[in-house]
Amino acid sequence: MSLEKLGWNTYFQKKFEPYLDKGFWAARVINQHKGNYIVCSEEGSFNGKLSGKFMYNADVKKDYPAVGDWVAIKMVNDTEAVIYAVLPRKSYFARKLAISGGRKMKNGILVGGNIEEQIIGSNIDTAFIVSGLDDNFNIGRIERYITLVRSSGVTPVILLNKCDLCNNVSDYIEKIDVIAKGIAVYSISVLNNINMDIFDKFLCCNETIVFLGSSGVGKSTVINYLLGGEILKTNTISSSNGKGRHTTTGSQLLQHSSGCTIIDTPGIRELQLWADEDILSESFxxxxxxxxxxxxxxxxxxxxxxxxxxxxxxxxxxxxxxxxSYKSQLNELKTLKDTRKCYDNSRKNKLNKINKKRGYVEC
Ligand SMILES: Nc1nc2c(ncn2[C@@H]2O[C@H](COP(=O)(O)OP(=O)(O)OP(=O)(O)O)[C@@H](O)[C@H]2O)c(=O)[nH]1
Ligand SMILES: [Mg+2]
Ligand SMILES: [Zn+2]
Structure with a gap:
């Protein structure tokens, strides 16, 4: 497998220089479950485990490898490898994740408790924000995804799937045009093969595309269509509440014959933003x-x-x-800023204590 077909380019080549000629191989994380990773390199796929030093140095969730990351590995045998480092990310999506108690939802925002950034996918060029043209359609949610994508410096594209279930598609497109000036919007139906040729221009060698959106909108179904087979598990929508069950449970990177890499992500029930307030000047x-x-x-x-x-x-x-929507996102990002400040301070204190025990002096 050539690295280019996994999305390798001069940016990562440069970041890999410190590892060259030291027995390391570059590999991309294609799957991750708890402490187990599947990484793909020129030599094939391996089950990856983190090196002891890596785990010792990793502090927060963001330091650990995520799907889409490029890592420096050493092979142990034909099936196993050890991950020594994550190369700096060109882009990534993160959401706010609660990591300890004392938190509650207030006006749809998670407040209190300790929080961290959880990476959904990294090193991405284009993000498809998928919404269903059925009961799932929610303009506020699309606005949140736009902020998420924009804050990562990635190009957003809006996909309105299941147009077979809707007889006033143009009304929805008009609604989107108001909130997403300059962002391409396409209505498609993967089940009825409507407008599926729009993907031709996005499936380019060396590029990484990701599908984001809530559960049941058809992300995995679209990816299966593009890959030409039932590769990912998809599921029917539960008839009782019209909401999708979570079929995809973790992000996964797949390779398209064009040389493009595609990341499927799990639907997020409540997308909690992780971004700086300034980004709203783009989304709004x-x-x-x-x-x-x-x-x-x-x-x-x-x-x-x-x-x-x-x-x-x-x-x-x-x-x-x-x-x-603007006021609510602004309020959420302001709250995030304050919580981050408290959290960063308490982490700094904790680290200082550990370092003192180890005999390091704070400077
Ligand atoms: N009518 C219609 N149904 C569709 C279309 N695309 C997907 N579906 C159905 O929507 C349901 C959910 O599809 P999935 O691909 O599993 O949805 P998902 O976004 O991957 O969901 P999670 O993995 O839970 O995040 C399945 O029953 C699909 O058959 C479409 O174009 N039209
Ligand atoms: Mg899925
Ligand atoms: Zn005013």
């Missing part, structure tokens, strides 16, 4: 350009005279749903 460009026109710089967009947001809401140029 329309709102930011309105706020620039408010008379007062510190306008709270409530009762102030000369508030451009208020005028746009009255004129129907901005919908209240869109404005509420």
């Amino acid at each position: 460009q329309d709102i930011y350009s309105l706020t620039d026109q408010c008379r007062y710089r510190d306008c709270a967009h409530e009762k102030e005279d000369g508030c451009a947001i208020k005028t746009a809401l009255e004129d129907g140029k901005l919908t209240i749903e869109r404005f509420n």
